[in-house]
Amino acid sequence: MSEQTNKSSKINISVQVADFDQQYEYQALRQNHCSQGAIVTFVGLVRDNHLGKDVTGLFLEHFPGMTEKSLAEIARQAMARWPLGGVRIVHRIGQLALNDQIVFVGVSAAHRHAAFQGCEFIMDYLKTQAPFWKKEYSGDSATWVQAKDSDTQARQRWESKATIPQSELPE
């Protein structure tokens, strides 16, 4: 198996209306990865307020096809940067209620630093590169969420940040 094929088979992307099971995703990362000593997972939820405004629900629109393609590309970039065992990304679309799960990002690696950083890198890129758009409901009104400069800055810090060589990281 070529390295490319091998790497891409470790990436699992799903864009779906249905809810996801965090335990299932975690177990999928755990399987067949005996050399991996760390798994970091992140779950994003629908919050009841945004910039001081009460939020009663969300609608998530996406660009079918490009969404999956851009998430896979972000995962590939993370795998090229850190020695990750596997990456799983699940992002929901459609109508979501308060406290609903929106996004799952899970990453496995031999050691925790690569796993922590890989997971954060994927979330920072996902928020600024993947074609999703949130519409926020507040009572009877609905408004499109505006992109935040702080999210762009969070992504940009990776552009200048060099990855610490594995040999210099504690285990």
Added chain:
Amino acid sequence: MKVLFFGQVRERLATQQISVTSPPQNILLLRQELAERGEVWFEVLHQRDLLVAVNQTLCDDKQEITSTDEVAFFPPVTGG
């Protein structure tokens, strides 16, 4: 050529998809051409933060296009 719109851009233009026969040479010229369709189109197509993708890859105004390409215009993304 197929041109798609998403999010707030789709809503403001009240259009999800249009077909452009004999498209111009690049994205900048396409934006100028579409901007002539009306006041809202002018405003949206001149939005500074408007993003564009050709065949599902983000690109800029200099990107060359042909009639078989799929172009998409959309606002900055807000997923996650």
